[in-house]
Amino acid sequence: MNTALYEFLRSQVPEECIKKDEPMGKHTTFRVGGNADFFVEIGSSEELVNIIKYLKETDHSYFILGNGSNLLVGDKGYEGVILHLGDRFARIRIEDDVVTAQAGALLSTVAKAAAKNGLTGLEFASGIPGTIGGAMVMNAGAYDGEMKQVVTQVTVMTEQGEILELDNETMEFGYRTSIVKNRPLIVLWAQMTLAKGDMREIQEKMDDFGNRRRSKQPLEYPSAGSTFKRPEGYFAGKLIMDAGLRGYRIGGAQVSEKHCGFIINVGNASAADISELMDEVVEKVKDQFAVTLEPEVIRIGGF
Ligand SMILES: Cc1cc2nc3c(=O)[nH]c(=O)nc-3n(C[C@H](O)[C@H](O)[C@H](O)COP(=O)(O)OP(=O)(O)OC[C@H]3O[C@@H](n4cnc5c(N)ncnc54)[C@H](O)[C@@H]3O)c2cc1C
Numbered sequence: 090m091n092t093a094l095y096e097f098l099r100s101q102v103p104e105e106c107i108k109k110d111e112p113m114g115k116h117t118t119f120r121v122g123g124n125a126d127f128f129v130e131i132g133s134s135e136e137l138v139n140i141i142k143y144l145k146e147t148d149h150s151y152f153i154l155g156n157g158s159n160l161l162v163g164d165k166g167y168e169g170v171i172l173h174l175g176d177r178f179a180r181i182r183i184e185d186d187v188v189t190a191q192a193g194a195l196l197s198t199v200a201k202a203a204a205k206n207g208l209t210g211l212e213f214a215s216g217i218p219g220t221i222g223g224a225m226v227m228n229a230g231a232y233d234g235e236m237k238q239v240v241t242q243v244t245v246m247t248e249q250g251e252i253l254e255l256d257n258e259t260m261e262f263g264y265r266t267s268i269v270k271n272r273p274l275i276v277l278w279a280q281m282t283l284a285k286g287d288m289r290e291i292q293e294k295m296d297d298f299g300n301r302r303r304s305k306q307p308l309e310y311p312s313a314g315s316t317f318k319r320p321e322g323y324f325a326g327k328l329i330m331d332a333g334l335r336g337y338r339i340g341g342a343q344v345s346e347k348h349c350g351f352i353i354n355v356g357n358a359s360a361a362d363i364s365e366l367m368d369e370v371v372e373k374v375k376d377q378f379a380v381t382l383e384p385e386v387i388r389i390g391g392f
Contacts, residue, residue, distance in 0.1 A: 091126070097143050098129055098170075106130035106177065113167065113390070117157035118218060120311040121360045123166025123390065131193075132177035134277050138250035141275075144170060145248060152389055153275055155223035156195065159313050164360045165391030174222050174276075183208070186283050187241075192222030192276045196229065199281075204295060209286030210239045212294040216302045218314075222276040226269045227385075228262040232298055236279075237262035244278040245269065252277070265318055265385055307345040310353035316367060317350065317382040325382055326350030332373045342366040361392050 098107050107129050113122030131137050144151045150169030154160070178193035183206050190199045200215035213234025214224065223229070225243055228236050240262070243255045253274075261268040269276055302308065317325040329335070329349040336346045341358030344366070345351040352366055371382050 094127065094147070094149065094170075098127060098140065101136050101139050102129060102132065106132065111171070113157070113162040113171070116154060116171075116173070117160050117162055117313070118311055119161055119313050119354055119358075119360075119363060121164070121354060121358055121363065122162030123164045123360070125162075125167040125169070125171040125390075127170040128173060129170060130173050130175060130177050134246060134252070137172065137275065137277075138246060140170070140172065141248055142250065153222070155192070155220035155226075156218060158218040159223060159227060159386055161313065161360055161363055161386050161388045163364070163388070163390035163392035167390040174220065179220075186285060187280060188283060189278060189280045190221045191278055192220060192225075194221050195219070196221065196224055200295065203281075203283055204288065204291045207285060207288045207291070208283035209291050209294075210234075210283035211281065212291060212298060215295045216299050221279050225260070225267060225276045225279055227265050228267050230265075232301070235262070236281075239281040239283060240279055241282040242280040243269075243276060244280075245274040245276055248273050248275075305348055307347040307351050307353050310345070310355060312345070312351045312353045313386045315350045316352045316384060316386050317370075318385045320380050320382060323378075323380055324350070328374050328378055328380060328382070329370055332370075332377050334370055334373060337366070337370075339366040339369065344370065360390075364388060364392055 110124040111128035112124055114120050152171050154171050154173045174193040178191045180191045181194050181202050182189045188203050196214040196217045196219055200211040203211045213232045217229050219229055224236050240257055243260055245253050319325055326349040334344045335349050337344045340362030341356050342362035343353055343355045345353045374382050
């Protein structure tokens with residue numbers, strides 16, 4: 090155990106917010122992944138900046154974690170410190186039609202809070218199992234909605250601790266990407282401007298999206314949602330199905346029979362099983378259709 094690092098972390102956050110050798114399967118929706126050396130529940134931007142400064146000075150790696158719903162952590166785990174923006178960093182404020190939420194707030198919670206206040210615009214996000222932070226990085230979207238349509242301002246922090254306010258345009262939102270995906274910026278808050286709507290209609294829309302998800306997606310198995318991005322002019326799931334890979338399995342990892350765009354953990358999959366299956370799917374689709382699938386899922390750690 091790295092005592093100096095532990096002592097430093099201990100000086101920044103309450104002891105119960107630090108875990109040593111934490112199994113990452115507990116923090117990812119794939120339910121797989123080896124241990125992280127340290128796992129820290131962050132409660133404020135001050136804690137975050139102090140810890141990151143120290144980690145950089147002492148040459149330790151770190152990774153910002155939201156809800157782990159777009160993440161595959163290798164079986165050998167993560168050498169470094171996982172900084173989790175979760176429950177301790179999840180405040181939500183609503184004033185008129187503006188919703189402001191901290192990075193660790195779950196999209197489902199924010200969407201529900203908006204609905205309760207009769208605000209429309211976030212219904213599409215109610216079934217996406219990520220945090221506000223992860224949603225800013227990925228420009229999360231579904232059913233013709235995406236974060237880009239509602240976000241008016243994002244507060245980010247640089248690794249040096251500088252706080253910047255980015256407007257919608259500066260966020261460079263694109264299909265499952267934003268400026269935060271490509272630069273070492275940490276999302277602290279996001280402000281979303283919604284519109285007044287009818288509470289019953291908002292709820293009906295959220296229920297409809299929920300039903301559509303349950304009927305089309307293999308939500309009964311651990312996964313990270315759509316494994317691959319949608320290639321231009323195609324649907325990843327259809328290409329995978331047409332390549333004959335429906336139900337194809339490596340160890341405990343399987344191409345879902347219900348929705349071929351999802352790789353699922355059908356029981357005791359290792360991260361290596363999932364990763365190998367992802368690579369094989371890419372290869373077979375490329376061989377047959379000359380289309381290169383790009384993973385949406387982010388891989389970290391040792392495999
Ligand atoms: C069943 C299921 C269904 C899904 N459906 C959809 C869908 O319909 N649409 C969709 O877009 N996605 C979907 N996803 C994927 C996933 O929920 C989204 O990509 C989500 O935005 C990821 O958020 P997260 O908090 O889980 O991020 P994580 O998986 O924890 O992290 C993803 C990336 O964001 C970074 N990150 C997280 N928080 C911050 C922060 N505060 N600052 C800087 N970087 C940060 C991480 O470092 C990592 O690089 C689905 C996933 C599952 C399991």
